[in-house]
Amino acid sequence: MITFILRRLLAFVPTLWLIATLSFFIVRLAPGGPFQSEKAIPPAAKAQLLHTYGLDRPLAEQYGRFLWNTVRGDFGVSYRYPNRRVSEIIGDGFRVSAELGAWALLFAVLVGVPLGVIAAVRQNRAEDYAVMGIALAGVSVPSFVLAPVLVLVFSLTLFWFPPALWSGPSSRVLPVLALSAAYISFIARLARAGMLEVLHMDFVRTARAKGLAEVVVVVKHALPIGILPVVSYLGPAAARVVTGSIVIEQVFSIPGLGRQLVGAAFNRDYTLVLGVVLFYAGLLLVLNLLVDLAYAWLDPRVELS
């Protein structure tokens, strides 16, 4: 177990290095720079700026410094907001994004799993068709189409929830709903498929033969196994929530990490872009590791190797 975790953590190193290198060179080799503006800057001042940020050094040296600083967890100072450190901005943005993402995932599981179980238990009946129909629509409507429609209906017509911003519980409802819709659908389909497989297994038949109530058979015996596909999907789902959150933050003007990334990219804020991309990469790797561990914990047959 411990060796498995250590080995996986060790495998993070080349992956993170590759990402750091790729994004560093994309950012540096692109035309244009962070200090290009409509106003002409005096050459002396520009040279001073470049010197301050070490951009006048040879590329190899910049790359070396960047790697070394990254290893120490120091992403430097934002070019756009010189009085703020990149790690500070990431921290502030991530707190908001993490809250949004966690609510969305939680909501998706709490709604998606029961829907899937109901569909499986009532296979090929009205409930099943209803759930599967909703699920198919849910995966097909992109979140950035759903979000404006939700705003149109619930904020601009019914006035139930605020249309934007991130203050107070009622402002959470629409973004969480818009972000989680696709995962509700997907989780419902996975839970249904998983349950259908399990419900025909021998140990479920045994449980029924013992005379257990159907609810006990389904929830206590079948569900822990039938839910495995959902668990293994949570890693990719969390990864997709992270990216999906970018547009949701954009639609609702939420000050999360995704909005910071898009803003930083448009501002050519080198240090902030590199910091956010590396942070996201590390986050995704950790999420995937956690899912593997959860999988082994739920299903004793899975061996960690």
Added chain:
Amino acid sequence: MSIGLSPPATVAQPESAGPVRSLWSDAWRRLRRNRAALAAGVFLLFMCTFAALAPWIPLVQDPTAQNLALGATPPTWAHWFGTDDLGRDLFARVLYGGRISMLVGIVGTLVSLVVGVTWGAIAGYAGGRTDEAMMRVVDVLYSLPYLFLVIVLLVFFSRSLLMLFVALGLVQWLTMARIVRGQVLSLKSQMFVEAARALGAGDAAILGRHIVPNTLGPVIVYATLTIPAVVLQEAFLSFLGLGVQPPDASWGTLVADGARVLALFPWMVVFPGLALSLTLLAFNFLGDGLRDALDPQDHSDVN
């Protein structure tokens, strides 16, 4: 870890008795019985033809002709989907947007198809160390947070359509390579390959003429599911302002434009959003139907 298409257990066993039916006629028969998939296919065919021929259909107005005096109007008989805030006909804009969206979807998928099939076929056929090294590359690339690299790429380099094709295609080829490799591994030890080799066929001929054609079933299924994924990603990037640039418009940019004036002109988000969602829905139906038709053994619920 990732939920991808698992390669089927067996591939097109030659039938020993009974009337000779090819995999394809069998699949076509099964597909025809699936009404949802068939309807989706017809819808997509109609949509693609209509969008592709849009410039030559007299009914469709010029999507760039502004009418500032008219401004944004709700749907009328003259403008079926209404007009946008510059007085441009929204029906025409949705159709022309569909041209770009579908083009990106299809070309992006073709890029992933060519790269993925070539990579996977060579890795699977070569086997041994070559296979291991090539698939290790795929594993490493899998773990990259692509979307962020694509965002960085699109922001710092020119935001051209070509860049978009390449970026989106490169995201998608990895799964294709895995599927094809799995197929090739199970195919290359089969009798008909041995027979071809005994007849003196070279590696390239065996791979190109005998093995790759037999992987087409799963490849077609996955490609059908890749097109909507690419269309969705293009819309996502365009929505953020990173994809298609004006004066071109795709469904993503149309939805983004509409979302900005949502309170005033809701039809500007509803119609492009509907077009995009229906197309994605149809591709999902068709993909599911094709999978059931071409790959009857595999019933795992993916995507």
